[in-house]
Amino acid sequence: MRINAQGHLEVGGIDVLDLVREFGTPLYVLDEEGFRANCRAFRDAFAKYGHSLVIYASKTLSCLAACIIVEEEGLGLDVVSGGELYTALRASFPPERIFFHGNNKTLDELVMAVESRVGRVVVDNFYEIELLENVCERLGRTQNILLRITPGVEAHTHEYIKTGQIDSKFGFTLANGDALKAVDTVCRTKNLRLMGLHCHIGSQIFEMDAYAHATEIMVDLLAEIKNRFGLELEELNMGGGFGIYYHSGDEPRQPEEWAKAVMSTLRSKTEANALRMPKVIVEPGRAIAGPAGITLYTLGSYKEIPGVRKYVAVDGGMTDNPRPALYGSKYEAVIANRADREPDELVSVAGRCCESGDMLIWDIKLSHPQPGDILAVFATGAYNYSMSSNYNRVGRPAMVLVRDGQADLIVKRESYEDLIRNDVIPERLARGDVVKIAAGKKL
Ligand SMILES: Cc1ncc(COP(=O)(O)O)c(C=O)c1O
Numbered sequence: 001m002r003i004n005a006q007g008h009l010e011v012g013g014i015d016v017l018d019l020v021r022e023f024g025t026p027l028y029v030l031d032e033e034g035f036r037a038n039c040r041a042f043r044d045a046f047a048k049y050g051h052s053l054v055i056y057a058s059k060t061l062s063c064l065a066a067c068i069i070v071e072e073e074g075l076g077l078d079v080v081s082g083g084e085l086y087t088a089l090r091a092s093f094p095p096e097r098i099f100f101h102g103n104n105k106t107l108d109e110l111v112m113a114v115e116s117r118v119g120r121v122v123v124d125n126f127y128e129i130e131l132l133e134n135v136c137e138r139l140g141r142t143q144n145i146l147l148r149i150t151p152g153v154e155a156h157t158h159e160y161i162k163t164g165q166i167d168s169k170f171g172f173t174l175a176n177g178d179a180l181k182a183v184d185t186v187c188r189t190k191n192l193r194l195m196g197l198h199c200h201i202g203s204q205i206f207e208m209d210a211y212a213h214a215t216e217i218m219v220d221l222l223a224e225i226k227n228r229f230g231l232e233l234e235e236l237n238m239g240g241g242f243g244i245y246y247h248s249g250d251e252p253r254q255p256e257e258w259a260k261a262v263m264s265t266l267r268s269k270t271e272a273n274a275l276r277m278p279k280v281i282v283e284p285g286r287a288i289a290g291p292a293g294i295t296l297y298t299l300g301s302y303k304e305i306p307g308v309r310k311y312v313a314v315d316g317g318m319t320d321n322p323r324p325a326l327y328g329s330k331y332e333a334v335i336a337n338r339a340d341r342e343p344d345e346l347v348s349v350a351g352r353c354c355e356s357g358d359m360l361i362w363d364i365k366l367s368h369p370q371p372g373d374i375l376a377v378f379a380t381g382a383y384n385y386s387m388s389s390n391y392n393r394v395g396r397p398a399m400v401l402v403r404d405g406q407a408d409l410i411v412k413r414e415s416y417e418d419l420i421r422n423d424v425i426p427e428r429l430a431r432g433d434v435v436k437i438a439a440g441k442k443l
């Protein structure tokens with residue numbers, strides 16, 4: 001990203017105003033080189049320590065093009081629903097590199113996973129052990145699995161995105177003996193092959209100590225499993241959660257620091273317990289897609305309450321980025337058509353939805369924002385498109401992939417017709433008339 005001679009923001013070698021002219025706003029822009037570089041940074045950081053696999057958490061941003069890029073970069077893929085699995089398979093992602101997560105996978109999803117031969121199902125709970133065993137029995141298949149463990153590690157992050165603490169809906173609790181009971185239950189199944197353990201302590205984490213601590217706990221569990229069951233598990237998946245820069249105060253670490261925290265702890269703990277080094281898997285999502293994305297909006301209406309606040313509204317908001325409303329997340333932004341000017345005016349950026357909480361950014365300095373200006377919001381590649389909605393029957397934005405001055409559409413903008421695509425009029429309400437609507441005409 002840079003500011004060009006016209007003072008405009010440029011990403012992937014393209015002036016964002018050209019992108020707006022061609023694709024309209026709101027617009028998700030994904031910088032291909034940034035996305036690929038992030039894949040490689042994690043892959044290389046862990047590869048240095050030996051046998052490892054980095055898998056991209058596709059809940060962050062899932063679409064066919066993203067899956068293809070991830071595959072090309074040699075990563076695996078974490079999917080968490082039939083929809084994400086379907087997307088991956090339609091992108092010809094090798095099934096053996098797919099890890100299927102989720103705390104309540106349905107019967108149909110498990111059938112789909114086993115039939116399509118996903119590499120690992122990450123089993124979350126006792127009900128799922130039974131369900132998956134049953135699916136395998138009926139399909140005449142075996143399935144390699146990991147068990148998701150809740151290690152009881154509290155990471156300092158938002159209440160709604162931490163997952164490692166004891167009081168969590170995810171995984172087998174370590175503290176009450178459920179984790180060992182789960183191993184015992186799996187050992188008694190005919191069709192499930194226990195390959196290893198998984199844990200995930202939360203998201204947007206900056207403390208590498210939390211990962212080191214979780215690693216220690218997981219190796220202790222591996223040792224206990226060896227003692228009790230004579231089973232030396234081959235894989236340890238330490239989850240994702242690596243934090244990124246959104247706004248001042250965020251201090252992201254380097255992928256190498258994460259690799260070091262996990263791998264050096266793993267090395268010393270396995271040695272101390274006379275265990276073989278397991279293959280390590282990590283599944284970052286936000287840190288791969290987040291920094292590679294920006295969203296472009298057009299500014300429209302504004303409202304000034306003297307002495308209180310000035311609101312400037314964008315043509316999107318919580319429908320394309322629900323994170324500020326959901327978690328109070330903060331973002332940085334610039335007026336893309338005056339990116340070279342000092343931000344001189346304090347405003348709050350409102351979304352267009354009928355919700356007072358639909359505020360994209362409270363209190364940000366922008367360069368003299370006017371209707372028609374293009375606002376570029378940074379670090380929106382993760383959990384924006386994937387968490388978008390049609391609230392207020394607002395269509396989802398398009399997404400373009402930019403690289404070396406070229407822009408390719410990778411997700412089409414939702415049309416009005418898309419919005420009613422699944423609506424059905426029961427016979428008794430049918431009107432029989434075809435209504436002509438004036439929509440889409442450009443003035
Ligand atoms: C099991 C699991 N793995 C990986 C991730 C990816 O997390 P992040 O995007 O924070 O790296 C998540 C989301 O928090 C998750 O729940």
Ligand SMILES: N[C@@H](CCCC[NH3+])C(=O)O
Pocket residue numbers: 059161203204323382383
């Ligand atoms: N969706 C969350 C993170 C949750 C990750 C999934 N376990 C976010 O936007 O920060």
